[in-house]
Amino acid sequence: TSALDVRLPGIDPTLYLVTDSAQCASVNRSVAATVAEAVAGGAHVVQVRDKDVSDSEFLALTLEVLDAVETVRDREGIDRPVPVFVNDRVPVAAELNAAGHLVHVHVGQSDMGPALVREAIGTQPLIGLSAAIPEEFRIARETGVVDLVGIGPVYDTTTKKDAPGGIGPARLRDLAAEAGIPSVGIGGIDVARAPELRGTGVEGICVVSAICLAEDPRAAARALREAYGA
Numbered sequence: 001t002s003a004l005d006v007r008l009p010g011i012d013p014t015l016y017l018v019t020d021s022a023q024c025a026s027v028n029r030s031v032a033a034t035v036a037e038a039v040a041g042g043a044h045v046v047q048v049r050d051k052d053v054s055d056s057e058f059l060a061l062t063l064e065v066l067d068a069v070e071t072v073r074d075r076e077g078i079d080r081p082v083p084v085f086v087n088d089r090v091p092v093a094a095e096l097n098a099a100g101h102l103v104h105v106h107v108g109q110s111d112m113g114p115a116l117v118r119e120a121i122g123t124q125p126l127i128g129l130s131a132a133i134p135e136e137f138r139i140a141r142e143t144g145v146v147d148l149v150g151i152g153p154v155y156d157t158t159t160k161k162d163a164p165g166g167i168g169p170a171r172l173r174d175l176a177a178e179a180g181i182p183s184v185g186i187g188g189i190d191v192a193r194a195p196e197l198r199g200t201g202v203e204g205i206c207v208v209s210a211i212c213l214a215e216d217p218r219a220a221a222r223a224l225r226e227a228y229g230a
């Protein structure tokens, strides 16, 4: 049994969509509609990320996304679970889970630490963590509570304003090999670059603008999966 099966049972992390509300709005499409189309096209992990709204607005947005995911899974006959992560916002995740939803939590290095997140949300939800250097992976492994790491930025990106420069596919390969936890690459990934990430050892690719800004997010998701070779 691989680390993938243990950490992410039944889940297909090949293509992971992180939402950006402003990018979706700029192409006159809701976040939920973008998610629905992307899931139909093969993005089978979703993260709701919005740094610019209140917790109550974020909660409402996450409920819309959860509903969109379940509706599209039904309609398209997608049997695998499509986990929905929230970025940071641990209290929102705890509230949703207490209400009977299942949402997962992704945190960055300057957010609540994974062990505290685990205490707050219990054993069932998945925990994702952004990591970029071996020391961060070591700590993530030692806590024993991190299910998925996001490695990046792989390429330069303008989506995350404070992001450092891209580490490149070779460095991604080194980090993925050392991670000891299932990983995805994020940052500046598009259809043109996805082929460079084949064989780097990550379980999948994670994108924001390549789907949120796409004219047709379903076609974009399909094209990304194909370009990545999955």
Ligand code: TZP
Pocket: 018, 152, 153, 156, 157, 158, 159, 160, 163, 186, 187, 188, 189, 206, 207, 208, 209, 210
């Ligand atoms: N974390 C590292 S890079 C990034 C985040 C949230 C943004 C990636 O966005 P894009 O548009 O796929 O480059």
Ligand code: MG
Pocket: 087, 088, 107, 108, 109, 110, 111
């Ligand atoms: Mg954060």
